[in-house]
Amino acid sequence: MIFLVTIFNYVDRATLSIAASALRKDLGFDAVTMGIAFSAFGWAYTAMQIPGGIVLDRFGSRLVLGLSLIIWSALTFLQGYVDLFSSAFAALFVLRFLMGVAESPAFPANNRLTVMWFPSQERGMATAVFQSAQYAALAIFTPIMVWTLSTWGWQHVFFFTGAAGVLIGLLWFRFVQEPHRDKRVSKAELDYIEAGGGLPQIGDAPAPFSWAQVRSIGANRMMLGIYLGQFCLTTITWFFLTWFPTYLIEAKGMTMLKVGLVASVPAIAGCLGGMVGGLWSDWMLRRGFSLTVARKTPIICGLLLSSSIVVANYIDSTAIIVLVMSIAFFSKGVGNLGWCIVGDVSPKRAMGISGGMFNFCGNLASIVTPIAIGVMINKLGSFDAALMYVAAMGLLGAFSYLFIVGPLHRLEIDDPQATPVDSAPVEPVRVSP
Template sequence: MSFRRGWIALFLFSLSMINYMDRIALSIAAKPIASEFKLTAVGMGYLFSSFIWSYALFLLPMGVLIDRFGTKRMAGVGIFVWSAATALTGVASSFFGLMAARLVMGAGESTSNPVGAKVIRQWIPANERGMVTSMFNSGSYAGPAICSVMLGSLIALFGWRISFVVAGATGFVWLAAWLMFFDAPERVRWLKNDERDRIVRERDSKPASTADAVPESSGLLSLLRTPTLWGLAITQGCNVYTQYLFLTWLPSYLQTSRHLSITHTGLFSAVPYAAAVVLCILVGRLSDQYLKKSGVGTGRRRNAVALAMLTGAAILAVPFTSNLIGLLLVFSITLTGIASTTSLNFALLNDLLPNSRDVAKAMAFVVVGGNIFGMLAPIATGYVINATGSYDWAFGIAGILLLVGATVVLTMTRSPMSVNRSASTTRVAV
C-alpha cells in the first residue's frame, strides 16, 4: 500500500500475528508439557480450550468498552495483560497454574478482534476494506508460521518454558510502538491532509438499502434482533471450529500420526500457514475488485465467503491422504479457505453495518459465536482421539461444519443490520 494508512494495516497485521503466536505456543510445546504433567489427550484438550473460555466470556464486555473508550486505550490494556500471562505460563509448576495463565491470556486477547474491526472502520476507505481486513486476519496465520519454526527450535534446544517467555516479550515491543504512534486519523500528525480527508469521507459507505437514511447507532440488544448478525456469528463458528482444530491439535497429529519430530513439525506446519498469509491477502483484494461496480453495501461479499468455506472443506481429504507432500497441499488449501472466510466474514459485517459506533460490539458478538464453536474443537477432538484412536473423524466433523457455514452465510445475511433510532451526537474515540 503506497499510502501512510498502510502503517495501520501493518499494526493490525502484527497485532494479530502476536496474538496467535501466543495461542499456538502451547500447541508447539504440547508433547513435553503432556509428559511433564502426565496429561492424557482429554486433559490436553481441556488445557488447549481453556483460554477460549475467558476469551469468549470477555468479548462482549470488551466490545462495549472499546466502543466507549476507544481502540488506543483498550488495545494497550489487552496486549499488556495477555503478553504478561503468556510469559508467566513459562513458570507454571502445575496443571492448574497452566490453566490460570491461559485463562488470563484469553481475557486479554478478547480485545484483539473488536479493536481490529473498529480501527479498520476508522482508518480504511470502504473500497479497501476487504484487503486490509485480510491483512489483519492473515496475521493470525503468520503468527503460527513464524512461531512453529522459532519456538520449535527453542523448545528443542532449551526446553518448553523459555518459549513462552520469548512469545510474551514480543507483545511489549508492539505495545510501545502502538502507544507512541497510533491515534484517530483526525488527530495523528504524521498523516497528510489529503489522505486524512479521503479516509474521513469514504470510511462510512452505507448499505444499499439504507443509502438515503442517516445511519444511527444501535445498542447490542437492537442489533441482536437482526438475523444477519446471527448468520454472521454462526458462519464464523462453523469456520473457527476448523481453525482451532489446526491451532491446537495439528502439531500433536503430525508428531503422533505422521511421526515427525518437534523441529520437523514446526517446519512442516509453517508452510501451509505461510501460504495462507499470502493467499488470504490476495483473496481479500479480489473481493474488493469483485464489489467495485456494485458497491460494498450490496452484501455480495457473502458469495466470496461461501466460496472460501467450500475451499476450506478440502480438509475432508486428510484421512485419505498418505503422502506428506499431498498432505501439505491439502493443509495449505484448507488453511487458505478458513483464513479467507474469517477476513471476508469480518469485512461483510462492516459492509452491512451502517454506523461505525456499533462495530466493536457487533464484531464481539460475531467472534463470540465463533469461539463457542472454537472452544468445543480441542475438547471434542480429544474425545474423538480417545474413542477411535484416530484423527479421521476430527477432520470429518470440521469439513461438515464448513459446508453448513457456506449454506448459512448465503441464506441468513441477505439484508443490512439497520435499526431505526433517534439521532444522537457522535464523538471520536481511539
Template sequence: MTDFSATTATPPRIRRRQILALVLLVVTGVINYLDRATLAVANEFIRADLGLSLGQMGLLLSAFSWSYALCQLPVGALVDKIGPRWLLGMGLVVWSLAQMAGGFASTFGFFVLARIVLGIGEAPQFPAAARVVSNWFPPRSRGTPTGIFNSASPLGVALAPLCLSPLIAATSWHWAFYVTGAMGLVAAVVWVSLYRDPVREELTEEERAYLDAEQKVEAAPQMGFAAWAALFRHRATWGMLLGFFGSVYLNWVFLTWLPGYLRTERKMDLAYAGLAATVPFLCGFLGALIAGWASDRVARMAKSPVSGRRTAVVVSMLGMVGFTIPAALVESNVAAIACISVVIFLANASSACSWSLATVAAPPSRVASLGAIQNFGGFLGGALAPILTGFIAQSWSFVPALLTGAGIAFLGAMCYQFLVVKPIPEHG
C-alpha cells in the first residue's frame, strides 16, 4: 500500500489540529514534570521544615511512582473508552489540586498522601498523548509528534530548578507547590476548551484517506475488560512492559539521584552540582525531539513500522548502557557529565521511540491501553530505581548502583528485540 503520509501533503485543517494538539500536550507535559520535580528541588527545605530523615524523604520521593505505575493499567483502557479530552482534563484537575495540597503539608503522612494522589492524577498524561497522536497522525508519521510530546519530560525537569529555586528563595517552598498547582488548573480549562478528537463523519475524503494511510479500517471491538485483558496474550505486550522497565529504571537512577550523586560521589559543591545536573536534561530534551524525527525516517525504510520503531528503541537503549559504564568508572567529572548527558539524551530518545512503537504495535482501538501497560512496566522500574540505588550506594558506592542500572537496561533492550516482532491484531 502506498505510504500516503509520506507522499501527500497534510490537509490544512488536519495540520492546524495537529499543531494545536501538540502545543497543548507539550504545555501540559511540562507542567506535569514541573509538579513531579518540585519535591526534588525543595528537598532540603522540606526536610528541614518537617524534620524528615533521609529514609523518610526516600519514601516520599517514591510515593508518586507507585501510585502512578499502578494507575497505568486501568487508565489506558479509560482513555480508549472515554477519550483523551475528558480524561486528561480530569487528570489535570486532580493532580493540580494534589500539588497544591503538598504546599499545605505539615506532616509526613499528609505529604505522602498528596504525592500518591498526584501520581493518580498524572497517570492519564502520556497514554492520552499517545491516543491523540494515533488519532491525528498516520502510522509512519507518528515518531516526530511522539518525540515532541515526550520532549516535555526532560524540558520540565530542566526548567524546574531554574524556575522554582528563585521562587523558593524569594518566598518559601510552599509557594512552589501553590504556583505549579495553579498553572495546572489553568491548563485544564484550556485543554478541555480547545482540544477535540477527529470525528470521521465531519472529515473530507482527503482527510480520512490521510489519517487512514497504511492501516486497515476495521470495526473495532467494544472497549471493555475482555479486550484490554486480551493484550496480555501477546508477546509484544510483555516485551514492551519488560523492556520499558529497563529503560525507565536507568533513566530514573539519574532523574532521582543525579544531584546527590554529583555531590556525594563526585564531591561537587552545591552551585556546580546544580548546573551540572541541568545540562543532561537539556540534552534529554533534544534527544526526544531528534529521536522522534529519526524514528519516522527509520520506520519508512524498514520492512514494517513495528520493526523500524523497535530498532530505534533497542539501539537507543544499548547506547544508554554503553555510556553508563564509563560514567560510573571515569575519574574526570567533566567526562562523567558528558557521558551522563549522552545517557539522558538516549534515555529520552528511547522513551519517545517506545511511545511511538505503542502507536503502531497496538490495535487502533487500544493504543492508549497498550501504551499505558508499557508505561506501567516503566514506572515499576521508576519506583524501584531510587530505592535500590540508594540501598546499593549506602552499602557500597554509586559505582555498582550505576552498573546495576546498566545491566537492567540491557535486559530491557533484549526484551524489545526478541519479543516485539509483529503488531497485535484488532481482533486478537
C-alpha cells in the first residue's frame, strides 16, 4: 500500500511536466514562467516538512497519510480547470502550492511506517520498494498520461490522475493499520520486528515535540551530511520530474508521442536500480558488514555513476541518449537509500520531525532545480549547462557521504540508554536537547 500511494504521490507531481508543452502553448507561458509554476509545489512541500513531521508524530502515519492522499489528489483534479480562470498562472501556482502542503507528510510517513513494520536487515529492501514507486510511476503512467493528453487534451491528465488518487485514499483506510493496532499481527511477529531493530511501538502514543529536538538533530554533523546528500540526489529526481520531457522535445527534437515511450525507459531503469540498492544493502548487513558500510556503499556508488548524465551533451543518437539517461537514473535508484538511513539513525521519539527535516533539506532542490534550469535555458538557449549542473550534484552528494556523514548511529536525544545501531564498536552519539 505504501508503494501504491507513493506511485500516485509522484504521478500527481509529474502531471504538470507531461502537460507542460501543450499547456505552455495554450496559455502562453515562457520557460521562466513554466519553471516558476513547476517550483510552486516545491516551495510549499519544502516549507511544510517540519510542521508535517510534528503532525505525523502527533496523529500517526495511517490517518495523516490517508487524508493527505485524498486532499492532494482532489487538488490535482482541480488543476484541469486552470484555463477557466482570468489568471491561469495564478490558479496553477496556488493549486500546485496547496498540493505541496498536502503531500508534505508523505515520505516521513512512509519512513515511519517502514521503521515500525520492518527490522533493520529487511528495511533496505522495504525502503527500496516504496522508493521505487517514483520510478514505477513515471514508467507506467508516462505513456498513459501522454496518450491521455494526445487523445483528450492536457486537462484530462489532471482529471484522471486526481480521481484515481482519491480512490486509492479510500483503499488506504480500508487496509492499513499500525502494528499494535492491526488485529492480524501476532506477538511473535511484534517481538521479531523489535528484536531486529524495528520500532513497532512508536505509534502507541503521541510523541512530545520541542524545538530543542530540532536544534539537536540539525546541529549533528552526521545528519547535516545526510541532508546535503539528499539535496543532491533530489536535484537529479526533479530534473526528471520537471524538465526531462521538455528536454527530449526541445533539445532532441522528439515528438510528444515518442517522448511518452522514451521517457518511461529511464524510469524503468531507476526502478530496477532502487531494488538493486536495497537488496545490496541488506545483503551486506546479513554478511556481517557494519550498518555504515552497508548503507553508504550503494549510495556513494550510485551518486558517482549518476553524474554520467552529462555525456548526453555530446551525442545526438536517440538510442544512446536513452541509454545514458537510463544509466544515470539506474544509478540514482541504487543510491536512493537516504530514507532507509533516516530510519536507522533518527531519534526514536522524533521520527517524524527527523524525517521532516531530512525531506525539507532534500526538497530545497524541488525549488532550486526547476527555476535554475529554466534560467539556464533562457540565458544560454540550450540544456547543456543544465545537465552539467545535475551531474555536479551527483558528485557533491558522493563527497558528502564520503567525507561529512561519518559512522551511522541512532541519534540519542530521548533515550540516553540506547545503543548505536551500527554493528561496529564505535561510541554512540549522544545529544542533549
